[in-house]
Every structure is written in C-alpha cells, then in structure tokens.
Amino acid sequence: QVQLVESGGGSVQPGGSLRLSCSASGIIFSMYNVGWYRQAPGNQRELVAAIIRGGSRNYADSVKGRFTISRDVVKNTVSLQMNSLKPEDTAVYFCEADFGGYVNYWGQGTQVTVSS
Helix, strand or coil, rough: CCCCEEECCCCCCCCCEEEEEEEEECCHHCEEEEEEEECCCCCCEEEEECCCCCCEEEEEECCCCCEEEEEECCCCCEEEEEEEHHHCCEEEEEEEEEECCCCCECCCEEEEEECC
C-alpha cells in the first residue's frame, strides 16, 4: 500500500522559514516525479515546485529564489525548504508522486500559515 505523509507545516511570521518533508512508503521516490502543490481557500491547487525523476527541478515564479525542493534517496523523502515566507504562501501543502502519468499518489496535506 502506497502512502505519502507530509510533515513540517505550522505557523510562522512573514520572513520566516519552514521545511516541509514528504515521506513515502510503498514506492521509491527516485523513480517518480515528485511535486509540492498548495491550495489556499477558494483557490485552485497549484504546483509550487517539482523534482523530476532525473533530478532537475522546476519552481513556480512566485517562489523562485525562496523555496528549494530536494530529495533524499536514502531516507526516501522529498523536502521543501521555504524561506522568506509571505502571507500569500499560506495554504495547505501537498506532495504528489507521479509515475510518468500512469499513476500518481497524493499525501493528506499539511497546513502552512504565514501571519504576523
């Protein structure tokens, strides 16, 4: 049974940092394209960052230079380091593992709140 579990969310003041982690059981992350998405109330889910199977990384324009996605092959995790957080980064963050469009898996999400 495949399970993705996000952790590391919380509340932080503007300008602060958080590190999200997504751990996987039942799949090997390095064989998948893994993305971090977020969804704020009333908004559609949007892709924030992705690490492709080969290792290349993509970022939404709104987070470039502030967020960094990384993969730990030994721990089978994908992390999202978020720096210089802004109130508009407030959302539920989800990780998703996609196997070339044939199958994908989602975690349950973790809340990130940026507020003074």
